[in-house]
Amino acid sequence: MIQNDLFLRMLKGESTHRPPVWFMRQAGRYLPDYMTLKAKYSFFDRVRIPELAAEITVMPVDQVGVDAAILFSDILVIAQALGMEVRMEEGKGPMLPNPIRYLNDLDHLDVERTEEELAYATPAIRAVKSAIADRVPLIGFCGSPWTLLCYMVEGKGSKEFSLAKEFCARQPEAAHQLLQMITDSSIRYLKMQIAAGADAVQLFDSWGGLLSPDWFNQFSLPYLKQMAHAVNQEVPVIVFAKGAWFALEELNKIGASALGLDWTTPASYARSVCGPNTVLQGNLDPSILLADRKTVAVETKKMIDRFGRGNHIVNLGHGVLPQTQVDSAKAFVETAKNYEYAAVQRGI
Amino acid sequence: MIQNDLFLRMLKGESTHRPPVWFMRQAGRYLPDYMTLKAKYSFFDRVRIPELAAEITVMPVDQVGVDAAILFSDILVIAQALGMEVRMEEGKGPMLPNPIRYLNDLDHLDVERTEEELAYATPAIRAVKSAIADRVPLIGFCGSPWTLLCYMVEGKGSKEFSLAKEFCARQPEAAHQLLQMITDSSIRYLKMQIAAGADAVQLFDSWGGLLSPDWFNQFSLPYLKQMAHAVNQEVPVIVFAKGAWFALEELNKIGASALGLDWTTPASYARSVCGPNTVLQGNLDPSILLADRKTVAVETKKMIDRFGRGNHIVNLGHGVLPQTQVDSAKAFVETAKNYEYAAVQRGI
Numbered sequence: 001m002i003q004n005d006l007f008l009r010m011l012k013g014e015s016t017h018r019p020p021v022w023f024m025r026q027a028g029r030y031l032p033d034y035m036t037l038k039a040k041y042s043f044f045d046r047v048r049i050p051e052l053a054a055e056i057t058v059m060p061v062d063q064v065g066v067d068a069a070i071l072f073s074d075i076l077v078i079a080q081a082l083g084m085e086v087r088m089e090e091g092k093g094p095m096l097p098n099p100i101r102y103l104n105d106l107d108h109l110d111v112e113r114t115e116e117e118l119a120y121a122t123p124a125i126r127a128v129k130s131a132i133a134d135r136v137p138l139i140g141f142c143g144s145p146w147t148l149l150c151y152m153v154e155g156k157g158s159k160e161f162s163l164a165k166e167f168c169a170r171q172p173e174a175a176h177q178l179l180q181m182i183t184d185s186s187i188r189y190l191k192m193q194i195a196a197g198a199d200a201v202q203l204f205d206s207w208g209g210l211l212s213p214d215w216f217n218q219f220s221l222p223y224l225k226q227m228a229h230a231v232n233q234e235v236p237v238i239v240f241a242k243g244a245w246f247a248l249e250e251l252n253k254i255g256a257s258a259l260g261l262d263w264t265t266p267a268s269y270a271r272s273v274c275g276p277n278t279v280l281q282g283n284l285d286p287s288i289l290l291a292d293r294k295t296v297a298v299e300t301k302k303m304i305d306r307f308g309r310g311n312h313i314v315n316l317g318h319g320v321l322p323q324t325q326v327d328s329a330k331a332f333v334e335t336a337k338n339y340e341y342a343a344v345q346r347g348i
Numbered sequence: 349m350i351q352n353d354l355f356l357r358m359l360k361g362e363s364t365h366r367p368p369v370w371f372m373r374q375a376g377r378y379l380p381d382y383m384t385l386k387a388k389y390s391f392f393d394r395v396r397i398p399e400l401a402a403e404i405t406v407m408p409v410d411q412v413g414v415d416a417a418i419l420f421s422d423i424l425v426i427a428q429a430l431g432m433e434v435r436m437e438e439g440k441g442p443m444l445p446n447p448i449r450y451l452n453d454l455d456h457l458d459v460e461r462t463e464e465e466l467a468y469a470t471p472a473i474r475a476v477k478s479a480i481a482d483r484v485p486l487i488g489f490c491g492s493p494w495t496l497l498c499y500m501v502e503g504k505g506s507k508e509f510s511l512a513k514e515f516c517a518r519q520p521e522a523a524h525q526l527l528q529m530i531t532d533s534s535i536r537y538l539k540m541q542i543a544a545g546a547d548a549v550q551l552f553d554s555w556g557g558l559l560s561p562d563w564f565n566q567f568s569l570p571y572l573k574q575m576a577h578a579v580n581q582e583v584p585v586i587v588f589a590k591g592a593w594f595a596l597e598e599l600n601k602i603g604a605s606a607l608g609l610d611w612t613t614p615a616s617y618a619r620s621v622c623g624p625n626t627v628l629q630g631n632l633d634p635s636i637l638l639a640d641r642k643t644v645a646v647e648t649k650k651m652i653d654r655f656g657r658g659n660h661i662v663n664l665g666h667g668v669l670p671q672t673q674v675d676s677a678k679a680f681v682e683t684a685k686n687y688e689y690a691a692v693q694r695g696i
Contacts, residue, residue, distance in 0.1 A: 157507075159505075159507055160669075162634075162635065162638075162669050162671070165633075165635035165638070166635065166638045166669075166671060168635070169635050169636065169638040169639040169643075170638060170639060170640075209612060211612070211633075212611040212612060212633045212665075213612070213614055215633065215635075243591070243612065244612075245593065245594075245612075246593075246612055246613070246614060246617070263560040264557060264559070264560060264561070264591065264592075264593075264594055265594070266561055266594060269594070285513075285559075285560045285563065286510075287510065287513035287514065287516070287517050287563075288517065290510075290513070290514045290517040290518060291517040291518060292518075295517075317560075321508075321510050321514075323510070323514065
């Protein structure tokens with residue numbers, strides 16, 4: 001039995017007294033204790049060594065008081081699962097030295113390796129669950145196939161991912177083959193995470209907003225749908241497609257329990273497109289957490305007010321910024337925890 | 349008298365037989381003749397030497413057949429006008445070695461220097477006009493104050509401009525002072541461009557889409573409005589706020605003759621928000637121009653169809669990508685030029 005199951009109850013559509021709160025990258029660079037571990041261990045050691053993954057994942061539960069933990073890992077583990085080398089270089093972001101550029105580059109990828117390559121995840125997640133000790137639920141995650149394709153073709157981070165888009169424009173069949181391989185591997189990995197104890201999963205389509213609506217419907221949506229359908233009978237699925245406001249109506253039909261919103265999408269717009277019963281997650285601009293605590297509290301409350309009573313998970317619109325003060329993150333979390341739907345209903 | 353004034357007539361709301369076409373970065377890196385000049389002269393030489401600015405600006409008129417030319421320059425000239433050093437390093441993007449971080453950094457900026465620092469623009473624009481020889485109109489431009497602030501505070505390009513947003517979060521009054529200085533300098537520069545012969549101007553809010561609606565209304569919209577109002581009695585003003593779909597309703601009220609759209613904003617959405625009488629500009633995904641000519645033609649026609657009859661300027665949703673083939677750019681332009689509103693009306 002999870003002691004604080006507010007997050008899961010909200011995902012199931014139950015009535016709650018306040019919205020649950022967690023935030024993207026909550027186990028990360030704004031936490032001094034994380035930076036201490038970062039200085040000692042490589043990125044993939046932090047992901048793979050059960051004690052480290054557990055310590056990092058639980059930090060924001062202990063230190064900031066969030067209502068859910070999210071596994072410390074990275075979306076690029078799927079590129080590794082398929083057989084690609086991924087380097088995490090300090091201050092440079094991810095680098096894949098042998099990117100996919102042509103159809104025959106897919107010959108080097110193997111979906112069947114998924115369980116073996118990601119075998120470390122099972123003991124890591126078990127250690128995380130043990131450290132959480134049933135206080136809050138654990139969120140597992142995967143990147144979306146489109147977002148993985150971006151990195152696997154571009155070979156690194158990018159503003160526009162124009163090589164990835166060139167690949168889709170010039171070799172659409174190869175792109176779809178790659179997307180299907182990523183999808184198949186991701187579904188296997190999601191099932192591993194759930195078997196090891198993940199209580200919910202989030203799919204991150206971080207670069208969905210780089211696509212036109214036509215291309216989103218071709219290159220992202222069908223694969224997100226496959227992933228959601230593959231696991232949504234087992235655990236709730238949250239889909240966060242950053243920048244893809246134009247696809248909310250379609251995303252609302254793919255079997256997700258909640259949809260994440262970035263800070264450019266007004267709650268009123270999302271409600272008008274998705275209806276009042278869709279659980280929405282978000283969406284404070286992470287920059288607000290760089291202001292003073294009072295501003296953080298005022299803006300967080302204003303944001304929650306806009307989503308109305310219920311069907312809302314408080315979160316940022318994207319990952320917390322590294323220069324955020326822990327106190328500001330606490331002010332954000334505390335504002336959500338002190339919010340009372342009943343008081344709102346009484347007009348207070 | 350401008351021989352092909354289709355672009356200006358569309359901006360004035362007149363009925364035309366087809367939509368005019370030009371595209372962002374049309375005088376740039378996808379043109380082999382531009383690359384030849386790029387190899388010989390520094391970026392700011394290309395901007396400042398009248399013969400070079402004229403040759404580059406006119407290239408797409410001669411080689412691709414666009415209905416309007418846009419001055420070859422850069423939005424960062426306003427940072428220079430105010431007294432900041434701007435370096436354009438090959439393959440690295442812009443770099444401002446002494447960025448603004450605190451209120452007293454503004455002491456080094458001086459709006460009064462604008463005309464002197466940008467004095468080269470007048471002979472450059474006159475040379476451009478002479479080279480165009482009244483074939484098509486010339487578009488002048490400025491960045492938006494918010495977008496300039498992004499570079500002037502961050503000191504370089506960025507995905508998130510988190511230092512710029514931190515500046516706004518922590519020192520909002522300093523941010524507003526800086527935005528006003530940029531606005532004042534930009535208005536002076538726009539007036540110089542118009543006096544020298546610019547027939548229309550475009551305001552580029554390239555990073556408006558990084559802002560929440562609340563912040564856009566605070567840190568971008570009022571300054572765009574000042575700029576539009578300062579010159580819209582003289583020439584038509586196009587406002588392009590990339591990613592700021594959420595602000596279209598407000599942008600539609602600031603006195604612009606047309607609003608630019610990126611490729612994530614469906615024509616149907618923009619029409620529903622702005623009404624049928626607003627001239628909209630855009631919005632093909634530049635990645636489409638990486639596909640074969642036939643796909644370019646099909647997708648361009650589909651895009652024009654979606655905007656309906658009239659009140660539309662054909663453009664890309666952002667700058668043309670460097671790896672674009674000139675033939676693909678021509679296919680885009682020719683599709684617009686062969687489009688017939690009358691045929692659409694007859695149901696062909």
